Amino acid sequence: MGEALRVLANGTIQCPKNPIIPYIPGDGIGPEIWDVAVRVFDTAIARCGDGRQVAWQKVAAGAGALESHGDTLPAETLEAIKQYHVAIKGPLTTPVGKGFRSVNVALRKSLDLYACVRPVRYYPPAPAPVKHPELVDMVIFRENTEDVYAGLEWPKDSPEAKKVIALVEELSGKHIRPDSGIGIKPISQSGSERLIRMAITYALEHNRPSVTLVHKGNIMKYTEGGFREWGYALAEREFGDVTIREADLWEKHQGTMPEGKKVVIKDRICDAMFQQILLSPQEYSVLALPNLNGDYISDALAAQVGGLGMAPGANIGDGAAVFEATHGSSPKDAGKNRVNPSALILSGAMLFAYIGWHDVADNLRQAIARSVASRHVTFDLAMQMENAVTVSCSEFGTIICDNLEG
Ligand code: NAD
Numbered sequence: 001m002g003e004a005l006r007v008l009a010n011g012t013i014q015c016p017k018n019p020i021i022p023y024i025p026g027d028g029i030g031p032e033i034w035d036v037a038v039r040v041f042d043t044a045i046a047r048c049g050d051g052r053q054v055a056w057q058k059v060a061a062g063a064g065a066l067e068s069h070g071d072t073l074p075a076e077t078l079e080a081i082k083q084y085h086v087a088i089k090g091p092l093t094t095p096v097g098k099g100f101r102s103v104n105v106a107l108r109k110s111l112d113l114y115a116c117v118r119p120v121r122y123y124p125p126a127p128a129p130v131k132h133p134e135l136v137d138m139v140i141f142r143e144n145t146e147d148v149y150a151g152l153e154w155p156k157d158s159p160e161a162k163k164v165i166a167l168v169e170e171l172s173g174k175h176i177r178p179d180s181g182i183g184i185k186p187i188s189q190s191g192s193e194r195l196i197r198m199a200i201t202y203a204l205e206h207n208r209p210s211v212t213l214v215h216k217g218n219i220m221k222y223t224e225g226g227f228r229e230w231g232y233a234l235a236e237r238e239f240g241d242v243t244i245r246e247a248d249l250w251e252k253h254q255g256t257m258p259e260g261k262k263v264v265i266k267d268r269i270c271d272a273m274f275q276q277i278l279l280s281p282q283e284y285s286v287l288a289l290p291n292l293n294g295d296y297i298s299d300a301l302a303a304q305v306g307g308l309g310m311a312p313g314a315n316i317g318d319g320a321a322v323f324e325a326t327h328g329s330s331p332k333d334a335g336k337n338r339v340n341p342s343a344l345i346l347s348g349a350m351l352f353a354y355i356g357w358h359d360v361a362d363n364l365r366q367a368i369a370r371s372v373a374s375r376h377v378t379f380d381l382a383m384q385m386e387n388a389v390t391v392s393c394s395e396f397g398t399i400i401c402d403n404l405e406g
Helices: 030-048 063-069 075-084 103-111 159-172 189-205 224-239 246-253 270-279 291-304 342-354 358-373 393-402
Strands: 020-024 055-058 086-089 115-121 137-143 210-215 243-245 263-269 286-289 312-316 321-325
Touching: 020 030, 020 075, 030 342, 030 358, 030 393, 075 086, 075 103, 086 342, 103 312, 115 189, 115 291, 115 342, 137 189, 137 291, 189 210, 189 224, 189 263, 189 286, 210 224, 210 270, 210 291, 224 243, 224 263, 243 246, 246 263, 263 270, 270 291, 286 291, 312 342, 321 342, 342 358, 358 393
Parallel strands: 020 055, 020 086, 086 321, 137 286, 210 263, 210 286, 243 263
Antiparallel strands: 115 137, 115 312, 312 321
């Protein structure tokens, strides 16, 4: 028996000792990594003590739900996530063929999970393509609902594309080739502000030194440029006593943080940012980005520190949050008990931090760090690591449990 956690009007989460947390095991490799992850979670919680225990509640989604409920995302699953405010999921296969919506996109839209949050840090000695992967310690806040991903697209020669072309030519006086496909890029002030507000709040709560707005505002002035402008204005208006613009820090304070200020707000043009994450990753901590930039940078950073098997994530809105590994359901590996469960376990660590169980979250992260350092790891890490021993998914789970404190 468990209880629902409560979200207060100001967004504060009140978590009981026995919260009900819905979970979706997922498709393909999902069930086997979930079995390992939940064993690790329950062990970590028991070791941290205080009488806490999660009442895990299975809910259906994905290919399995199509068979059992005739729908890849049954209404009762959405209701459970709304009621209990958090959920954790394994990867879901999007069935190939027309008429099947992506469950991941449907979840995000139905629950208005507007921020895709991905912490990226290095677990030595995981194989990485750069000389100093340990300098990467960033948390990405990617806007999830707008931009060229809003689904406003029409194929070339369609009546809609022709109409839009005619309207744009009339408004702008510019010529568009008649054989163009058309897509629309909406970026709103309100959509940008809520995402940037979440990123700054996170930085303040986690003692992070900076938030960088990553945009292409020099070219797309009213969309990406707006994101930058609205971000700076919001920081000044709502967090002015504790944040400072990077330009002011240098021009007015010679680079020394003034008394009381906690977070530097910076901005970078997106293409330059791809250089920066390789050349000076230590200068960046929290990133806030529109949807497309965020998509690209998330995968680039995950690769920089050792790839998909270690990359956790979450989709977060104001009343609900769904935690999930970044990787997919890898059907070719399903049932072989060989893949890396770390990404899902680290997504669980994000969930526990979100509900205020920071001791459990830290315990999980440190146990993963110690387990990777032991060089007894799953094949994806072992095949590129010197002196490594390949272990199965479930054996790696046992190693992680053995490395938990308490
Ligand atoms: P994938 O992430 O499943 O696999 C890509 C590669 O990464 C494969 O070589 C695989 O072996 C490797 N890999 C993935 N997870 C791993 C792990 N835990 N340990 C070790 N290696 C791992 O991507 P894909 O093949 O493009 O997609 C397969 C299915 O997953 C598709 O149906 C896709 O729609 C779905 N998908 C779901 C999500 C999600 O649920 N969030 C995300 C991406 C893809």
